[in-house]
Amino acid sequence: MCAASRSLHPPWWQSAVFYQIYPWSFQDSDNDGIGDLRGIRSRLKYLRGAQHSLGVDAIWLSPIYPSPMHDFGYDVSDYVNIDARFGTLKDFEDLLEEAHRLGLRVIMDLVLNHTSDQHEWFRDSRASRLSTKRNWYCWADGKSCGRRPSNWNARFGGPSWTWDPEARQYYLHSFLKEQPDLNWEEPSVRAAMWDVVRFWLDRGVDGFRLDAINWLGKDTRWPNNPFRLGLRGYTRQHHLYDRDQALAHDSMRELRQVISAYPDAVLIGEAAADTPGGPASFYGKGDDELQLVFDFRLMKSPWCAKSFRLFLSQHVPSIPQGGWPTIVMSNHDQPRHIDRYGTGGDAEARARVAALLLLTMPGTPFLYYGEEVGMRNGKLRYRDLRDPYTKRFWPFRPGRDPARTPMQWDASVHAGFTTHRPWLPLPPDSSQRNVETEAADPRSLWSLYRRLLALRRMSPALSRGDYHVIEEGPCDCVLYEREARTKTGTVERMLVAVNFSQRPCEFALPSGSSQGLVLASTTADAATSTWDPARIRLGPDEGQLVRLD
Numbered sequence: 001m002c003a004a005s006r007s008l009h010p011p012w013w014q015s016a017v018f019y020q021i022y023p024w025s026f027q028d029s030d031n032d033g034i035g036d037l038r039g040i041r042s043r044l045k046y047l048r049g050a051q052h053s054l055g056v057d058a059i060w061l062s063p064i065y066p067s068p069m070h071d072f073g074y075d076v077s078d079y080v081n082i083d084a085r086f087g088t089l090k091d092f093e094d095l096l097e098e099a100h101r102l103g104l105r106v107i108m109d110l111v112l113n114h115t116s117d118q119h120e121w122f123r124d125s126r127a128s129r130l131s132t133k134r135n136w137y138c139w140a141d142g143k144s145c146g147r148r149p150s151n152w153n154a155r156f157g158g159p160s161w162t163w164d165p166e167a168r169q170y171y172l173h174s175f176l177k178e179q180p181d182l183n184w185e186e187p188s189v190r191a192a193m194w195d196v197v198r199f200w201l202d203r204g205v206d207g208f209r210l211d212a213i214n215w216l217g218k219d220t221r222w223p224n225n226p227f228r229l230g231l232r233g234y235t236r237q238h239h240l241y242d243r244d245q246a247l248a249h250d251s252m253r254e255l256r257q258v259i260s261a262y263p264d265a266v267l268i269g270e271a272a273a274d275t276p277g278g279p280a281s282f283y284g285k286g287d288d289e290l291q292l293v294f295d296f297r298l299m300k301s302p303w304c305a306k307s308f309r310l311f312l313s314q315h316v317p318s319i320p321q322g323g324w325p326t327i328v329m330s331n332h333d334q335p336r337h338i339d340r341y342g343t344g345g346d347a348e349a350r351a352r353v354a355a356l357l358l359l360t361m362p363g364t365p366f367l368y369y370g371e372e373v374g375m376r377n378g379k380l381r382y383r384d385l386r387d388p389y390t391k392r393f394w395p396f397r398p399g400r401d402p403a404r405t406p407m408q409w410d411a412s413v414h415a416g417f418t419t420h421r422p423w424l425p426l427p428p429d430s431s432q433r434n435v436e437t438e439a440a441d442p443r444s445l446w447s448l449y450r451r452l453l454a455l456r457r458m459s460p461a462l463s464r465g466d467y468h469v470i471e472e473g474p475c476d477c478v479l480y481e482r483e484a485r486t487k488t489g490t491v492e493r494m495l496v497a498v499n500f501s502q503r504p505c506e507f508a509l510p511s512g513s514s515q516g517l518v519l520a521s522t523t524a525d526a527a528t529s530t531w532d533p534a535r536i537r538l539g540p541d542e543g544q545l546v547r548l549d
């Protein structure tokens with residue numbers, strides 16, 4: 001695996017487990033039905049406390065900046081403040097202090113490609129062609145006969161150009177029209193954004209999750225994108241000119257320089273899966289762009305051994321030397337993986353196996369709030385929806401609101417999230433599927449997550465070890481080994497074996513394979529037992545974690 005794995009002092013984010021908090025939905029403290037920072041703070045001990053805590057290492061907060069919330073915070077109107085719905089800067093500082101006291105790192109979301117149309121930069125830019133900020137955004141004249149400057153389509157539907165009567169030009173927006181794209185060719189834009197980065201790092205945040213980075217550069221001659229036949233909407237074009245330009249990489253290199261003054265800070269990039277060279281291109285040469293880049297392949301893949309094996313045997317090794325993999329199964333933009341992987345099978349059993357994979361595959365895992373209790377996608381009616389993107393494509397696409405419903409803490413009427421009507425409805429099963437109920441049950445999904453997190457924390461092999469895929473198992477099973485030297489100089493070896501099929505399977509590994517002890521099984525009633533490589537038995541949708549002798 002990557003050279004960094006062998007370093008004697010690996011950076012914290014390599015062995016850390018991240019937990020994504022969607023601030024709207026984690027905990028409401030002032031009972032307005034919307035989550036907030038004081039609420040999050042009150043729940044930090046749940047994530048990392050002395051007793052009964054889940055045991056993660058870092059939280060990533062989806063955007064909490066002031067915003068008109070057309071894109072639920074990804075339309076920022078002030079990068080150096082906190083949205084009043086969530087609290088104040090002081091509340092954020094208190095949260096940060098408390099998190100650090102508990103040993104939890106805090107990562108902020110940073111939206112680089114666009115701002116809100118309510119940001120004062122955009123207000124200033126649109127006010128006059130002579131504004132000093134005119135060039136901060138992408139303005140262009142239309143073509144003859146009232147045509148737009150190019151045929152580009154926005155990611156969230158419709159054209160990417162909107163006529164602004166005040167500015168008397170078109171402006172570019174790769175997402176919603178309320179999210180004008182910044183012009184990253186303009187040095188003062190980059191300088192202003194790096195000031196934002198310093199503002200938060202100086203306050204003690206531990207890094208950033210960078211939004212939509214492959215969109216940063218555009219071809220500013222505005223050539224038309226070529227058409228693709230047979231597809232609809234955004235995918236009806238080859239996005240050759242409106243994204244994926246070299247400038248995005250130049251900007252990430254510049255940002256890496258900026259954060260070099262903060263040696264512990266981490267940059268985590270989000271790029272479209274179909275960006276040329278793949279999102280992994282944002283590792284750069286391995287040490288000059290981003291330390292972590294999301295890999296969304298498991299978030300899109302079906303539940304089958306083949307795609308997980310491919311991920312381990314081809315995709316992870318393709319990361320440049322010095323880069324470090326990420327393991328992501330769910331986030332705020334996609335249906336939750338319990339439902340996605342569960343299609344056509346036993347969703348509960350697969351969610352347990354997914355937990356094992358998430359926490360033992362090589363790389364930094366990202367948990368999405370609520371997955372530890374098996375929160376499902378909300379079954380929402382049109383009138384419940386809040387996200388404009390979800391509304392626009394409802395009911396033809398699942399949308400994003402179903403994965404953003406409030407955290408299920410207990411069996412009370414609003415699941416302990418709020419006492420008011422929550423901003424999105426809770427599912428009826430929240431009275432059984434919640435932290436309080438599952439924490440009291442040693443066989444629950446929550447207890448499995450907690451156990452695996454504890455095992456991972458104690459194990460150098462699982463948290464930062466090298467790995468190799470064992471090819472000898474049956475085709476429905478995936479087996480891999482992790483290995484690392486411990487502080488005392490001994491070598492620790494762990495093995496993970498997963499049966500992706502709905503049938504039991506029995507097989508043997510070649511003679512000479514190591515014996516061991518089964519530390520955890522995803523089948524609730526399996527007790528700790530010895531691992532005999534000559535007679536391996538896995539139940540339907542079962543995964544086992546083994547310490548090899």
Ligand code: NOJ
Nearest residue numbers: 071074111175211212333
């Ligand atoms: C990716 C974010 O995850 C998504 O929620 C957002 O809508 C877009 N980027 C645009 O900022």
